[in-house]
Amino acid sequence: MTSTTxxxxxxxxxxxxxxxxxxxxxGGMSVMYMRTAKGTDLAPVLKGLPYDLCQCPHWGFLTKGRIKLRTRQGEETYEAGQAFYWAPGHAPEALEDSEFMEFSPTKELDQVIAHAKAQLG
Structure with a gap:
């Protein structure tokens, strides 16, 4: 059994x-631990992806804060203590200092991370 913190x-x-x-x-999956400061909008690092949105699905749990998730269909807000599934086609923004853990397909997540790094320079 493998464990990670x-x-x-x-x-x-x-x-x-x-x-x-x-x-x-x-199993083709990765875990990501994410911290975002209040006001952090990830949309700018997603520019250039289809519809300028993250195309990787994520299953996770928000342990701290509040996240607004924008999609082509609208917006939804998630709060600490909520489990989530974010389908491909989203852009998160931290409404408060936030922390979450998510599980994602490695191949798709690696593509999004590489794109975000390039956008950050």
Whole structure:
């Protein structure tokens, strides 16, 4: 059995107001621990992807804060203590300092992370 904690997971993406730690856990899936500061909008790093939105599905749990998720269909707000499924085609924005853990297909997540890194320079 393999286990992972936020502390033993390498930083995959770091920028103003955001820290993402990412580790492949097997079965074609990865776990990502994300911290976002209040006001952090991830839409700018998603520019250039289809519809300028993240195309990777995520299953996760918000442990702290509030996140507004924008999609082509509208917006939804998630609060600490909620589990979520974010389908492909979304852009999160932190309404408060937030922390969440998500599970995603490694291949799709790696593509989004590489794109975000390129956008950050």
């Amino acid at each position: 936020r502390e033993d997971t390498p930083v995959a993406l770091e920028g103003e107001g955001v820290e993402a730690r990412l580790k492949e856990i097997g």
